[in-house]
Amino acid sequence: DQQVKQNSPSLSVQEGRISILNCDYTNSMFDYFLWYKKYPAEGPTFLISISSIKDKNEDGRFTVFLNKSAKHLSLHIVPSQPGDSAVYFCAFHNTNAGKSTFGDGTTLTVKP
Amino acid sequence: DAGVTQSPTHLIKTRGQHVTLRCSPISGHKSVSWYQQVLGQGPQFIFQYYEKEERGRGNFPDRFSARQFPNYSSELNVNALLLGDSALYLCASSFYSSKNIQYFGAGTRLSVL
Numbered sequence: 001d002q003q004v005k006q007n008s009p010s011l012s013v014q015e016g017r018i019s020i021l022n023c024d025y026t027n028s029m030f031d032y033f034l035w036y037k038k039y040p041a042e043g044p045t046f047l048i049s050i051s052s053i054k055d056k057n058e059d060g061r062f063t064v065f066l067n068k069s070a071k072h073l074s075l076h077i078v079p080s081q082p083g084d085s086a087v088y089f090c091a092f093h094n095t096n097a098g099k100s101t102f103g104d105g106t107t108l109t110v111k112p
Numbered sequence: 113d114a115g116v117t118q119s120p121t122h123l124i125k126t127r128g129q130h131v132t133l134r135c136s137p138i139s140g141h142k143s144v145s146w147y148q149q150v151l152g153q154g155p156q157f158i159f160q161y162y163e164k165e166e167r168g169r170g171n172f173p174d175r176f177s178a179r180q181f182p183n184y185s186s187e188l189n190v191n192a193l194l195l196g197d198s199a200l201y202l203c204a205s206s207f208y209s210s211k212n213i214q215y216f217g218a219g220t221r222l223s224v225l
Binding site for chain 1: 116145147152153154155156157160162167168170202204212213214215216217218219
């Protein structure tokens, strides 16, 4: 069963505009929600996270929103920069099980 | 400071062979997790080890096994390789087993012919 879904395999935005990436999940046992960024030939790198008791977390240009009733997670990047072009994975962590479940990724392209 | 290091970076094997992949975590990190990433998909959890004990296991067959050493480095072993085992194998470390933020290595690209 697919517990995590990133519905958009790709997203293209103009430099300076907002990028919005989305994930949906079904498992209520997740207690931390994270975003990772991956460049080619590198491993994923942590970007931003939010715990299940919050609905928003901001870090500079990056904001993560959690809607628990809708089981929906989103990442906003504003303003978007060409260096943000990468694959973005949402990851859902179950502390008791000690594991993270990843979405299939969204390839973001920011055009100059 | 060195990040998570994995070896080898690339590997080619034939069906039926076995393979050992190695991972050195960030200094001070005691937890190591292994993930398999098939092209076009996200990383899939295989194992987590903490203080040399298995703390979590994903939905993978018994052909997959792992261990963690006293210096917290880890090995992933895969026996009787199948074509479908071709993937990028990622190792991630964190300080505690319950820590949600993981630091990934660049991975080992395994091709099974």
